[in-house]
Amino acid sequence: MLQLPYKSQAVAKPYFIAAIGLFVGQILFGLILGLQYVIGDFLFPAIPFNVARMVHTNLLIVWLLFGFMGAAYYLVPEESETELHSPLLAYVLFWVFLIAGVLTVVGYLAVPYATLAEMTGNSLLETMGREFLEQPLPTKVGIVVVALAFLYNIGMTLLKGRKTAISMILLIGLIGLAVLFLFAFYNPSNLVKDKYFWWWVVHLWVEGVWELIMAAILGFVLLRITGVDREVIEKWLYVIVTLALVTGIIGTGHHYYWIGTPGYWQWWGGIFSALEPLPFFAMTVFCFNMVNRRRRQHPNKAATLWALGTGVMAFLGAGVWGFLHTLAPINYYTHGSQITAAHGHLAFFGAYVMVVLTIISYAMPMLRGREVNPERAQVLEMWSFWLMTVSMVFITLFLTAAGILQVWLQRIIPDPQAFMGVQDQLALFYWMRWIAGIVFFIGLGVYIYSFFAKDKPETVPTGEVQPATT
Amino acid sequence: MSAMFTKAMARNMFYGGTVFFILLFLALTFHTIRQIPQRIPGETPSPEVARGKMLWETRNCIGCHTLLGEGAYFAPELGNVYKRRGGEFIKVWIKVQPTKVPGRRQMPQFHFTDQQLDDLVAFLKWTSEINTENWPPNIQG
Numbered sequence: 001m002l003q004l005p006y007k008s009q010a011v012a013k014p015y016f017i018a019a020i021g022l023f024v025g026q027i028l029f030g031l032i033l034g035l036q037y038v039i040g041d042f043l044f045p046a047i048p049f050n051v052a053r054m055v056h057t058n059l060l061i062v063w064l065l066f067g068f069m070g071a072a073y074y075l076v077p078e079e080s081e082t083e084l085h086s087p088l089l090a091y092v093l094f095w096v097f098l099i100a101g102v103l104t105v106v107g108y109l110a111v112p113y114a115t116l117a118e119m120t121g122n123s124l125l126e127t128m129g130r131e132f133l134e135q136p137l138p139t140k141v142g143i144v145v146v147a148l149a150f151l152y153n154i155g156m157t158l159l160k161g162r163k164t165a166i167s168m169i170l171l172i173g174l175i176g177l178a179v180l181f182l183f184a185f186y187n188p189s190n191l192v193k194d195k196y197f198w199w200w201v202v203h204l205w206v207e208g209v210w211e212l213i214m215a216a217i218l219g220f221v222l223l224r225i226t227g228v229d230r231e232v233i234e235k236w237l238y239v240i241v242t243l244a245l246v247t248g249i250i251g252t253g254h255h256y257y258w259i260g261t262p263g264y265w266q267w268w269g270g271i272f273s274a275l276e277p278l279p280f281f282a283m284t285v286f287c288f289n290m291v292n293r294r295r296r297q298h299p300n301k302a303a304t305l306w307a308l309g310t311g312v313m314a315f316l317g318a319g320v321w322g323f324l325h326t327l328a329p330i331n332y333y334t335h336g337s338q339i340t341a342a343h344g345h346l347a348f349f350g351a352y353v354m355v356v357l358t359i360i361s362y363a364m365p366m367l368r369g370r371e372v373n374p375e376r377a378q379v380l381e382m383w384s385f386w387l388m389t390v391s392m393v394f395i396t397l398f399l400t401a402a403g404i405l406q407v408w409l410q411r412i413i414p415d416p417q418a419f420m421g422v423q424d425q426l427a428l429f430y431w432m433r434w435i436a437g438i439v440f441f442i443g444l445g446v447y448i449y450s451f452f453a454k455d456k457p458e459t460v461p462t463g464e465v466q467p468a469t470t
Numbered sequence: 471m472s473a474m475f476t477k478a479m480a481r482n483m484f485y486g487g488t489v490f491f492i493l494l495f496l497a498l499t500f501h502t503i504r505q506i507p508q509r510i511p512g513e514t515p516s517p518e519v520a521r522g523k524m525l526w527e528t529r530n531c532i533g534c535h536t537l538l539g540e541g542a543y544f545a546p547e548l549g550n551v552y553k554r555r556g557g558e559f560i561k562v563w564i565k566v567q568p569t570k571v572p573g574r575r576q577m578p579q580f581h582f583t584d585q586q587l588d589d590l591v592a593f594l595k596w597t598s599e600i601n602t603e604n605w606p607p608n609i610q611g
Contacts, residue, residue, distance in 0.1 A: 130532065
């Protein structure tokens with residue numbers, strides 16, 4: 001059995017397992033949604049579209065948070081060169097968060113949303129019913145409590161240990177995540193203000209502080225895999241996160257074009273968000289640069305592939321697909337269409353899903369007591385990488401095609417057509433998207449199977465060159 | 471990256487840049503919040519509008535529809551539905567759901583009272599009168 005550098009890193013394991021489990025649930029509901037797009041009454045009224053969508057998006061957020069927390073528990077002790085402040089607290093928080101998450105999903109599925117709102121005291125403080133922030137009040141409070149206790153645990157660990165740029169950037173990202181979530185509790189009756197600050201959670205998470213978390217995780221994995229000098233890696237990280245926040249904070253303005261906020265946001269938001277691909281491009285260059293300059297051949301090839309894949313797909317999904325519709329004159333036509341859905345899918349997958357799968361790929365073998373997975377398991381994992389990545393690219397392309405057609409028929413031609421009539425004409429693309437979704441699900445199945453795949457003895461030489469016989 | 475550019479310089483750039491742009495964002499936010507009252511119908515939403523918004527939220531309408539382009543893309547844009555259809559049509563439409571047409575997308579029945587329907591329409595009317603810089607491009611949303 002391989003020993004972990006710090007035995008408290010082991011708390012990351014249940015977090016990663018739960019993340020993968022919830023990921024499966026997310027994709028199952030995604031398949032239901034995809035089918036409802038073409039068979040409108042599928043599962044109605046048992047699971048109406050809005051319910052399935054809440055489950056799909058909320059599960060995504062929750063499992064990514066599980067992944068981020070697992071990543072923090074794994075990498076902070078190693079970076080700080082000290083044991084975690086309280087492994088017990090980490091285990092307790094795991095169960096609290098998992099039970100709260102599962103109960104919330106059960107609530108969505110079991111009772112009508114209005115009943116859920118009544119049961120959970122929404123009238124005390126009306127926070128529900130806004131996209132992605134649908135959670136009942138007790139769940140939202142629970143998220144805050146878990147986040148605070150988690151930050152305490154990570155913060156105390158960092159305080160007593162070595163403070164590296166990787167762990168500091170991760171901590172700033174996590175603090176930002178927790179602080180910005182507090183805006184979920186602000187819901188004025190003025191819709192414009194409500195929307196304005198709603199984006200402080202949604203945009204400033206995914207195009208702000210989450211990028212810090214992502215950069216830190218990538219930096220950690222690349223440092224371990226490539227053996228490149230820490231100074232070089234950390235300098236890159238600072239450049240990436242500078243670009244992320246310098247463009248991303250004012251870039252929030254690309255959501256302020258058409259919601260009642262002043263017209264000047266079309267300039268502020270347009271210019272700064274047009275620069276938002278830069279941090280993602282820097283991440284791509286960073287990943288390839290570090291792997292090219294590697295000082296050792298790490299035997300975990302799957303983790304290397306995930307890291308490189310994250311660099312590429314985050315740039316494509318978040319960077320390129322975001323840029324496509326971020327300028328105000330274009331967004332005027334594309335806003336709230338399937339173009340947005342296309343971007344959302346590839347950005348979340350390419351950036352956040354893949355970075356969590358990267359750290360899982362790197363850390364999970366060691367959490368299971370071996371340096372790397374057996375060869376066959378790695379091959380299967382790499383197959384799942386390609387299946388999921390390529391099918392997600394196709395999902396994005398089909399949604400983009402649907403979006404272009406939708407915008408054309410509904411918003412551009414001289415005699416614009418009504419929404420539902422247009423949707424009927426997009427059915428072909430929605431079917432192809434669904435088939436790509438099935439392939440994604442198969443990829444996910446291969447991914448999970450790879451954890452159980454065995455082959456010959458697990459000892460793989462770790463890059464030591466054997467002297468040639470003469 | 472060149473050796474001239476040290477990690478300490480990169481770190482300072484990060485902290486300095488972040489603080490600067492947070493402050494700039496806060497300043498723009500301050501200005502925007504002061505402008506909003508001139509961009510909505512009436513300085514503050516009426517009690518009917520506020521109740522309508524609460525109904526909008528607790529029925530999770532955003533889970534299928536968009537409102538000013540934000541939400542799910544499964545059902546029509548409702549930011550301008552008051553202008554597209556008018557208040558009476560909206561009420562009748564909500565009352566007759568679901569249509570149960572086989573294969574069609576279905577909207578649940580919410581069993582609203584007349585008062586609640588009035589509140590909801592008040593909210594949608596209020597929303598349709600927000601200055602959205604002429605979005606959506608046409609009445610179809």
